[in-house]
Amino acid sequence: MARAAVRGRLSWQIASVDAVAEETPRVRTIVLEVPAWLGHRAGQHLDVRLTAADGYRAERSYSIASAPDEPVAITVERLEDGEVSPYLTEELRVGDALELRGPVGGYFVWGPEDRSPLLLVAGGSGIVPLRAILRHRRRSGADVPVRLLYSSRSLEDVIYRAELDELADGVEVIQTLTREQPPGWTGYTRRVDAELLGEVAWPVDENPLAFVCGPTSFVETVADGLVGLGYPAVRVKTERFGPTGGR
Amino acid sequence: MNFISRGFRGRRRDWEGYPTRLPPGQYVTDDFPVLSAGPTPHTPLEQWTFSVVDGDDRKTWSWEEFRALPSETVTVDVHCVTRWSKLDTTWEGVSIDTLLEQVESDAPYVLAFCDGGYTTNLPREDVSGGKAWVAFDYDGEPLEPEHGGPARLLVPHLYFWKSAKWVRGLELREEDGPGFWETYGYHLYGDPWREQRYAGD
Amino acid sequence: MEALDGNAIAGLLHDVFDAEMTSATGVCGSCGASRQVAELVVYVRAPGTVARCRSCGSVLIVVAEVRGIKCVDLSGLASLEPPTAASDVD
Numbered sequence: 001m002a003r004a005a006v007r008g009r010l011s012w013q014i015a016s017v018d019a020v021a022e023e024t025p026r027v028r029t030i031v032l033e034v035p036a037w038l039g040h041r042a043g044q045h046l047d048v049r050l051t052a053a054d055g056y057r058a059e060r061s062y063s064i065a066s067a068p069d070e071p072v073a074i075t076v077e078r079l080e081d082g083e084v085s086p087y088l089t090e091e092l093r094v095g096d097a098l099e100l101r102g103p104v105g106g107y108f109v110w111g112p113e114d115r116s117p118l119l120l121v122a123g124g125s126g127i128v129p130l131r132a133i134l135r136h137r138r139r140s141g142a143d144v145p146v147r148l149l150y151s152s153r154s155l156e157d158v159i160y161r162a163e164l165d166e167l168a169d170g171v172e173v174i175q176t177l178t179r180e181q182p183p184g185w186t187g188y189t190r191r192v193d194a195e196l197l198g199e200v201a202w203p204v205d206e207n208p209l210a211f212v213c214g215p216t217s218f219v220e221t222v223a224d225g226l227v228g229l230g231y232p233a234v235r236v237k238t239e240r241f242g243p244t245g246g247r
Numbered sequence: 248m249n250f251i252s253r254g255f256r257g258r259r260r261d262w263e264g265y266p267t268r269l270p271p272g273q274y275v276t277d278d279f280p281v282l283s284a285g286p287t288p289h290t291p292l293e294q295w296t297f298s299v300v301d302g303d304d305r306k307t308w309s310w311e312e313f314r315a316l317p318s319e320t321v322t323v324d325v326h327c328v329t330r331w332s333k334l335d336t337t338w339e340g341v342s343i344d345t346l347l348e349q350v351e352s353d354a355p356y357v358l359a360f361c362d363g364g365y366t367t368n369l370p371r372e373d374v375s376g377g378k379a380w381v382a383f384d385y386d387g388e389p390l391e392p393e394h395g396g397p398a399r400l401l402v403p404h405l406y407f408w409k410s411a412k413w414v415r416g417l418e419l420r421e422e423d424g425p426g427f428w429e430t431y432g433y434h435l436y437g438d439p440w441r442e443q444r445y446a447g448d
Numbered sequence: 449m450e451a452l453d454g455n456a457i458a459g460l461l462h463d464v465f466d467a468e469m470t471s472a473t474g475v476c477g478s479c480g481a482s483r484q485v486a487e488l489v490v491y492v493r494a495p496g497t498v499a500r501c502r503s504c505g506s507v508l509i510v511v512a513e514v515r516g517i518k519c520v521d522l523s524g525l526a527s528l529e530p531p532t533a534a535s536d537v538d
Contacts, residue, residue: 010466045455051250097250097252107485285491431512
C-alpha cells in the first residue's frame with residue numbers, strides 16, 4: 001500500500017470519472033481514475049475544483065469513500081442551494097474529467113496498526129470517511145472491535161445501507177433515524193445526545209479511539225458527550241462538515 | 248492549457264442590466280452570502296452601545312437612544328470583494344453624519360470597531376455627506392445576527408468588508424491605519440470601481 | 449454560518465507548506481492552548497480563511513489570496529510544530 005506523502009507538492013491533476021452509483025435519491029458515489037495518485041489513507045479527503053468557461057472557479061472538499069487498496073471514490077450529497085454538489089450529483093457523467101488534488105489530511109486517519117476498539121460516530125454524510133475506515137479494516141483483515149453509531153433523517157437517507165446491513169465480524173452498527181422511521185423500527189429515534197452516547201460508546205477503560213464526523217453542531221454535541229463520559233480529548237478525533245459542499 | 252469542467256456554470260445568474268451598475272470583476276447574486284471571520288456575537292440589546300471616540304471624548308448611545316435618532320431608508324447596491332454584488336438592497340439606518348455631528352476634532356480618519364474584535368478603517372470623508380449609515384434593518388426586518396445585527400456599518404460605495412458587521416463604534420484618528428482585513432493584505436481604501444481589492448492595487 | 453475545523457483547510461495548508469499540516473501542533477500565542485491544527489475553529493467563508501484558537505478565540509492563522517498568491521499570517525501562534533513521523537500513528 002503506497003503511503004500518501006506527508007511531505008511534498010500537492011498538485012492539481014485531472015482525473016476521469018469511471019463510474020457513478022446513486023446511493024440515495026440525493027447522494028451519489030463517484031469512482032475516479034486518477035493517473036498520478038500516490039495512494040491514500042482511510043479518513044483522508046480530496047479537493048475538487050470546477051472551472052466554468054469564463055474562468056469562474058469553485059472548490060470543495062470531499063472525503064474519500066474507498067479503502068487505500070481500492071480505486072479512489074468520493075460520495076457527494078446534493079445540497080439544496082449547492083453550487084458544486086448539484087453539478088457532481090446530476091451533471092457529471094462517466095468519462096468526464098474532474099480536476100482534483102489529494103489525498104489531504106493526516107489527523108483524521110486510521111490504519112490497522114492501531115489496535116484500539118473503534119467508536120465511529122456519523123451524522124448524515126459524515127458516514128463517508130468512516131465507511132472508508134470500515135472498508136480498510138475489513139480488507140486488511142484487522143479485527144479490532146467497532147461500534148458505528150450513525151444518525152440519519154430517515155431510512156431513505158441512510159447512505160451505504162446495504163453495505164451496513166451486511167455486518168462484518170466485530171462491527172456493530174447502531175442507527176438512529178431522527179425524522180421518520182419505518183414501521184417496526186427498533187433502532188433509536190432521536191438525535192444523538194449524551195444519554196444515547198452513554199448507552200452506545202465503548203467504556204473508557206477499554207482505551208477506545210473515536211472518530212466523529214458530520215455537521216458542526218452534531219460533532220460538537222458528540223465530542224462534548226464523549227469527553228463527558230471520560231474519553232480523553234486526544235482520543236476523540238473530529239471532522240466537521242459544512243453546508244458548503246462536502247465541507 | 249486551461250482546464251474547463253464540462254457543463255459547469257456555477258450559481259451566478261445571467262444579468263443583462265446596465266453594465267455601469269456592476270463594478271469590474273463582479274457578478275450578481277440573488278442570495279445574501281454570509282461571510283465571517285469569527286463567531287456571530289450576540290450582545291443583548293440592554294448591553295449594546297454605540298460610541299464615537301474622539302481622543303479623550305467619548306459620546307455613547309444606548310440602543311434606545313440610538314433608535315430614537317433620526318433614521319432613513321435607503322436602497323443601494325453592495326459589492327463584496329469576493330466578487331458577488333447584490334443590487335437594490337434596502338436598509339434602514341442612522342446616517343453617520345448624525346452620529347458625528349457633535350464631534351469637535353477634524354480628524355480625517357475613522358476606525359470602526361465591532362463585537363468580536365473586527366475593525367476596519369475609512370477616511371472620515373467616506374462616512375460623511377450622506378454616504379454611510381449604521382444600519383439596523385435590512386429589507387424591512389430587523390437585521391439578523393448573521394448579517395451583522397443588531398447593527399452594522401453600511402458604506403455601499405466601498406467593498407462590503409468596510410461595512411463592518413456588529414459595529415459598536417467609530418474612533419476618530421489623525422492617521423489612516425489598517426483594520427482587520429487591511430492588515431492581511433486587503434486594500435486600505437477599497438473602491439470597487441477602481442477594483443482596489445488588495446494592497447497595492 | 450457554522451465554523452468548521454482545520455480539516456477544511458488541509459489542502460490549502462498543504463499547498464502553502466508543501467506538507468500535511470492538520471496533525472501539526474499549534475500553540476496559541478494568547479492563551480497558550482496547544483492543539484493540532486485539525487482542531488482549530490476555522491472560518492472559510494470570508495475574504496480570507498481564518499483559524500482561531502478553540503479555547504480563547506484568538507486569531508491564529510489567516511490565509512488571504514492576494515492577486516493569486518496565498519499570503520499566510522501565523523503571528524497569532526506562539527509555535528507551530530509539524531507532525532513527526534511517530535504522530536502519524538496515534
